[in-house]
Amino acid sequence: MDISKHWTLADAFDPSIIPPKLVPKAVVLFALSSIVYGIGLGIYRLYLSPIAKFPGPKLAALTQWYEVYFDMVKKGGGQFPFEIKRMHDVYGPVVRINPWELHIDDPDYYEVVYATNKQYEKMTHFQYRFNVPLALFSTSDSNEHRVRRAAVNPFFSKSRVRGRDDQIQSLADRISHRLSTEYAGTNKILHIGNMWGAYTADVIMDIVFARPKHFTQYPDFAAPFTVAINQMAVWAHVTLHFGWILSIMNCIPDAVVKVLFPPFRPIIEFRAEMKREIKEMLAGRNQEAKNTDRPTVFHDILSSDVPQRELEPERLNHEAIGLVGAGIETTAWSMTIGTFHILDNPAVLKKLKEELTKAMPDPNESLSWAELEQLPYLTAVIKETLRIAMGGVERLPRINRNGTWTYEKYVIPAGTPVGMDQYHMHFNEHIFPEPSVFKPERWLGNPRGPDGVKPLTTYLTVFGKGPRSCVGLNLAWAEIYIGFSTFFRRHEFEFFETTRRDVEFFAENLKASPWPGSKGVRVLVKK
Template sequence: MYILLIYCVLPYVAAVALYRLFFHPLRQYPGPLLAAVTQGYQSYFNVVKVGGLVYQLDKLHKIYGPAVRIGPNMLHFNYREAYHDIYTYGSTLVKDREFYHGMVPYAAESSVGFVDPSLAKTRRGHLAPMFSRRAVVAMEHSVQQKVNKLLTILNEHHTSPESSVDMGAAYRSFTMDVITSYCFADSVNTLDAPGFDHPFNQSVVDSFHIFWALQHFFSAIPLFIVNHLPRKLAMFLPLFGGYLNLKFAFENQVDDILRDPSKLSSVDHDTIYRHLLDEGSLPREALIQEAFVLMAAGSHTSGTASQVGTFYALKNPDIHRRLFEELCDAWPNMDEPMSFVALEKLPYFNAFVKETLRFAVGIIQPLPRVIGPATPSIGGLKLPIGTIAGMSSIFLHMNPDVFPDPHVFNPDRWLVEDISTMMLDLAPFSKGPRICPGLNLAWCELYLVLGNIFRKLDLKMHTTEDMINEYRIEHTMNYFVVRWRKSFQAYVDKLSK
């Protein structure tokens, strides 16, 4: 029986491999033979090499050129014209259903998971009022409250090398508390955990760690069973522990809101979920999955960016000094808050934030898009309909033609007269019709937290033997969102004041 099965399967596998190598519409594009034959090439680097695909893509482009076949039906590019054709102006391309539905249970019924552009547009329309620049500016006091809490904790509990703290954890706790308050009017208060070691943040990290297993082996992981197991029994599945912890937490919050929507009106600021409920009756599961997306996007990316920017400011005394001097000149009385809008107008600080976002790409995964019948050329190439195209924004941000010496953290590059090309190629929140809807909140968080940190505290880096010297693509792990392999420790030096 097994021998018969092998005799049946092997010819089929051989025929598929031969077709993909010699007859497939993408056969003329260079790349590894294994990538042309099977999706397993990407699976290997994402799962076995722990999110190492983007690092491998950098190597592939050096070998094969600007357009590389990285899957049986997928091309990856590394030049700016292709990026803008796919994302910035890519209204005729749609998200790859297989990839985004492989994100289940995180996002299938969320604004990120929708493949249908009309569904995505409707949901984004519900979210837009709360994420508009006007709305963010009106609510910046709630962000400032979390900034003040973070500074108080650092100033009271982390004032020596012995009490130094992981700044990545500190910033992600801050952004987690901001986004949960912004969504539910009920912050999870991760800032209160000693050393910023809150189990909620660990659950987020754990949930990211299973992303590629879900993506590549979804048929072998029956998550619909996991989702419907009794809670006590489900928690015995360690692989899904982080995901289940978050799922149960969001279920409780959403159920509380559905039982008593008036809770959303009893706070001193508007909330995202009030808008979602006001716009119509969304299914409970859609609300829970939207919570996943908003929480992940709203905490991890801007928290990580703050970590990277702080690292380079503390590493380079000249950057640190110039930030402090400019902030002091514009903000003589630090007991009075300085607004997000005012901080944006400070030339060097503004340049520093932009350079921070250039280095700290939020999502380094090449987001796959499907070529449609009306799609024009991509980077000068007319691709077959149905081809999946993508490009990691890390290749946009590290393009030496636009950003000379791209691996050097240099805020001064943004102080030249014409920055239009650099701004076009700054894509930490992606570009075009599927750009991250929360980018205004992220900008606000970065300006407020970094401005307050460098104006009010004298942070010092606590050096250790294994501390990294710089943040580079080699130091990242791609879990859809970027995760740096190492953070750094810092403390408030009160003696230097």
Template sequence: MGFVQAAVGAIVVYFVTKAIYNLYFHPLSRYPGPLLWRLSQLPQLVVMLQGVLPFRIKELHDKYGDVIRVGPNELSFVDSRAWKDIYPRKDFLRPPQWGARPPGVEAHNLISAPLEIHSRFRKALAPAFSEKATQEYEPTVRKYIDKLLVRLDETLKPDGDGNEEGVADIFQWLNFTTFDIIGDLSWGRAFHCLDSTKEHPFIAVLLHFKVALIATVIKHFPALDALMPYITPASALNMLHNVIKTGQQRIQERKESVAEKKDVIAYLTQYNESCVPEARMTDEEIEQNTLTIIVAGSETLTTALTGAFHYLLMENEKLGILSEEIRSTFGSEEQITGAKLAGLPYLNAVLSEALRLCPPLPDSLRRRVPKGGATIAGHTLHEGVTVATACWSQLQSASHFSEPESFAPERWLHGGPSKTFPNHDAKAFYPFSLGPHGCLGQSLAWLEMRMILALLVWRYDFSLPLGSAGEKAANGWRAQKIYWTWEKAPLLVRIRRAT
């Protein structure tokens, strides 16, 4: 009995001592933040699992200021200088608990890789996402957009007035399209979502972000993490292994194909054949990185495009301006190309504003201060501190963007502050991040976003359905939960062929 009491007493003393240290003696003790968050990482993790962490971080920044303490050893920044102070540096790596590999997977991907491996991956993958490669991918992108248009045409029925119209969930159709595109570009083979008009089972497993968040929480508690191989349900492991097996099979089939096609596997094969053996990507590394690319190359674009439709449907006048720009520029769908779309100011402004209001990754992009410490936005910090720009907070900050909650594509037409929008800090706008850990596929992302939105708006008139369906579609974007990315609700739209 005395031993048990002694053990309990020791545990109590440990936690009390740690709490006192975190509050009064920790190097970050001078930074403001809620009491419980300064004591423990647990409050932040709980809020994350509730799907509201970015919203809560913004509330804390509004209350405490530009730099706040959101964990015992973690700072969050709204100061836009933090972007350039953190992310261009190769040695600012993601903390391991925020970039964990799936159970049983040894190979790294771009998210989990340490510095040397990450640099090797970037070098291997960069040619596959260059401007030249993006131009080569355009026919593939166009093929699936044309298939989307055919599918949407099939949903239209005569309305009795000589027109054709229908109601469709634009979120679902955009999701089908972006997955088919990135599947073809990554593995030489689509998921056939547009053909079957169903979500591929592979996708549901790959996008199970809630499970990934739970795994991240567990990584914060090493003792519990050590038990994961023993307590993870066999069914969950089987689903994961099926995903990996599917990737292996598709990659192998693509390698054995004699078709001369430009896709990610083709570029990686060319790279491996031209470099020294120790620089090559292994088959397992290719598998893990193409899975990452498929998630990043579909989910992010679906978010941005669905967000754009949400706000355009709320702002009929701005949808009209966009339609006029596209239809007055092109006489036919065949004239619409990626190169020409890049020069349309209002189209690009709409997409930029959608990325600001509906950032694909609204959560914080956490990095660890490297050996020797660093200065972030004027704050000198010691080695090992976790730092991050609060993406949602920055993009919704009135100090960076005037009328931050308003959908105003016009703010992007001036190239900087204007009389209408005196606050316009482009240095706070990095929806795809930046630096060596930024999104490799930004050129491809912009090509897809422009072409999908432009071709849809050229062919169709969009509006909200009448009645309860329209009311449901009109619910605020911000009402959706965030589990790293947005948990998007169906977005029902009324579609009519443009006359």
């Protein structure tokens, strides 16, 4: 009998044609297959994996749910850096932190993993977490990364950033004017995090698009745009481990997503804003960018010698989100932490003010970034700020696909992700004695590391190292020098219901976030 004459495609989805006796058998077979697969996978990961010989908790080697627990459950999440620290205390300087990744706690090995002359890859696991896989900082493939980096490197060079001194100083002056006219001598509370967030957001938007958004003019410096940037960091663990959420969101209209996923509303609006900016720039409707005598970063990208696919609107939109997001949050938070520690240490504040007063007798006559770099105590304060704030505190795994790494007695197989992070670098007691203490003096006098040879700055890794180091590091240095010199030369402050707990590292949300109940660093402006 030829059943093809009677069978239709619909029959394949008709449960009534399946004999009832076969249903429980199918369920049992599926369950048994899953169990066998799970056992086999467990045996492979624990005993047969190329990194099975490396020390670490067996549960971490068995399943990534171990990492998920610390990232999302314990103390509200963000605890994995502390668990990695505990692993190192128990198992030594190299540990296996999940089924496929190693972590090393040895400051002198940093320049191996993040070598300046090597093109190592980034884990694809981290590529999609912000829904901008085509952005420079998300790019996994080393060849693609090299092409994209080459297009923006010239724009963020030190010489080009120096040419933006007046723009950055103008924004600092606007903030200073508001502090003098709106806050000084009143009981109006100044939220330092909001202020520096608005400052860095205005700087990056002016430079990236030549279209300042005047975030520094918002009431209380609380711009919804900077709130959206912060939300991206807060939800980073969710999107890292459950990327299917982003896949669903990408298939649904933005208006619907904002209703179904309220916490993502600011992120959706931020993404839409970047899309509008790119669309207008490509269409030639950004009049500010056309009239400026200073090219934007997208002028550089569009005029660079890159494949046409790199100039597609989606690619440029991802780059815009990446540059703007990375250019705001970590710098603003570092400046917030630095402001706290300076005000919390009267001796530091006194020395800083004395140096700034001597260098700038007239507080309204500002110095250029190049001139500010010559002030030793200001420079020491900024380096210590970057050390204790850590910038992006999350580990940064790299993959050497073309060869092995060797660490002590271990040979690390090719293709194995190996990570290090700023928390283990900047709070290493052998490199930085009393690491929790804010001590700018540790940076004075051309200090050296423990071997007496390497400069201490070798271990200041806040911007990373190698070909994937932070592309905007020169801009960040300029923002901090100009912002701090203006802020502390012209004004005096007093804490308002703020303690060290409001800046201490409690949870990793890309940055080193404080305890969940913190209301931020708040002050009263006395002058």
